[in-house]
Amino acid sequence: xxxxxxxxxxxxxxxxxxxxxxxxxxxxxxxxxxxxxxxxxxxxxxxxxxxxxxxxxxxxxxxxxxxxxxxxxxxxxxxxxxxxxxxxxxxxxxxxxxxxxxxxxxxxxxxxxxxxxxxxxxxxxxxxxxxxxxxxxxxxxxxxxxx
Amino acid sequence: xxxxxxxxxxxxxxxxxxxxxxxxxxxxxxxxxxxxxxxxxxxxxxxxxxxxxxxxxxxxxxxxxxxxxxxxxxxxxxxxxxxxxxxxxxxxxxxxxxxxxxxxxxxxxxxxxxxxxxxxxxxxxxxxxxxxxxxxxxxxxxxxxxx
DNA sequence: ACATAGTCTACCAAGCAGATAGAGTTTACG
DNA sequence: CGTAAACTCTATCTGCTTGGTAGACTATGT
Numbered sequence: 272x273x274x275x276x277x278x279x280x281x282x283x284x285x286x287x288x289x290x291x292x293x294x295x296x297x298x299x300x301x302x303x304x305x306x307x308x309x310x311x312x313x314x315x316x317x318x319x320x321x322x323x324x325x326x327x328x329x330x331x332x333x334x335x336x337x338x339x340x341x342x343x344x345x346x347x348x349x350x351x352x353x354x355x356x357x358x359x360x361x362x363x364x365x366x367x368x369x370x371x372x373x374x375x376x377x378x379x380x381x382x383x384x385x386x387x388x389x390x391x392x393x394x395x396x397x398x399x400x401x402x403x404x405x406x407x408x409x410x411x412x413x414x415x416x417x418x
Numbered sequence: 419x420x421x422x423x424x425x426x427x428x429x430x431x432x433x434x435x436x437x438x439x440x441x442x443x444x445x446x447x448x449x450x451x452x453x454x455x456x457x458x459x460x461x462x463x464x465x466x467x468x469x470x471x472x473x474x475x476x477x478x479x480x481x482x483x484x485x486x487x488x489x490x491x492x493x494x495x496x497x498x499x500x501x502x503x504x505x506x507x508x509x510x511x512x513x514x515x516x517x518x519x520x521x522x523x524x525x526x527x528x529x530x531x532x533x534x535x536x537x538x539x540x541x542x543x544x545x546x547x548x549x550x551x552x553x554x555x556x557x558x559x560x561x562x563x564x565x
Numbered sequence: 566a567c568a569t570a571g572t573c574t575a576c577c578a579a580g581c582a583g584a585t586a587g588a589g590t591t592t593a594c595g
Numbered sequence: 596c597g598t599a600a601a602c603t604c605t606a607t608c609t610g611c612t613t614g615g616t617a618g619a620c621t622a623t624g625t
Contacts, residue, residue, distance in 0.1 A: 273506045275614065278529065285528040306520040311615055329571045330623025346532055359420045373453040381432040381552035385493055392539040405528035422583065458584055476602045477592025
């Protein structure tokens with residue numbers, strides 16, 4: 272299961288992507304639209320800002336804006352930021368590799384091979400899906416109905 | 419990341435699968451072989467017993483035995499037992515479905531589609547991998563070298 | 566100056582992970 | 596029998612993470 276926080280982050284980015292990309296969107300508006308506790312969302316957006324995904328403007332007419340186009344923000348990178356490694360074992364993480372304490376040798380590890388495949392397939396999905404994929408729900412439905 | 423407990427469970431089952439399937443294997447031996455804290459392993463094996471995966475014998479010459487052939491025990495079922503649902507969102511779980519509290523409607527949920535694909539591909543891997551796949555490490559290496 | 570809106574740091578309650586402790590029960594065997 | 600070997604069960608513990616809340620602070624527009 273992914274954390275609630277990661278879910279909030281993805282949905283907040285989706286909200287920003289759906290909005291006009293010139294006029295900033297208020298934290299309060301995102302929070303209300305997405306049913307996210309406002310104070311919690313503040314922290315999340317601040318974090319995303321520090322990592323360079325969004326920018327903010329203070330004071331009147333302030334708010335948040337996406338800094339990159341939605342199709343360049345992958346689910347994988349957001350999950351990695353918020354929840355940490357994608358891999359199911361520390362010894363399979365690309366970004367935070369760590370030897371398993373109790374594992375004698377990686378070559379002989381009984382379970383490593385299977386989880387390596389899990390890591391591969393989930394990375395494949397998560398890094399090809401972007402925030403842009405969250406848009407156009409209605410048109411997507413229309414396409415499905417048409418198809 | 420999967421829990422330490424799930425890792426222990428899988429490795430304990432691997433140890434049992436590798437052993438003679440007539441003479442029971444001691445908790446203490448599994449623990450030592452796999453570097454698992456013995457008292458913790460006791461709980462894990464007891465749990466696996468209650469769920470019908472292994473059987474035990476008490477007293478002298480006691481120990482644990484696999485109750486099903488190794489190729490019929492999937493990684494998926496073990497992970498589900500120990501760590502809970504495979505799906506990354508409660509609303510995508512097959513065995514413990516729960517509506518997301520904060521999600522207005524599943525049809526419109528911005529992130530559900532992507533995670534549904536994640537759930538699909540990981541289930542595919544986890545339910546086709548079995549404890550039998552953990553065996554014959556050496557022969558597997560040999561095959562790889564030969565191939 | 567004043568309202569608006571983001572920024573930052575601290576704090577907190579509940580739950581979970583990863584064990585450890587120890588008393589109890591069953592079995593084999595002499 | 597009695598005793599040692601093993602599994603069984605329940606309780607407990609420590610530290611960390613999750614999912615928030617609180618509140619003071621700072622920048623901005625008019």
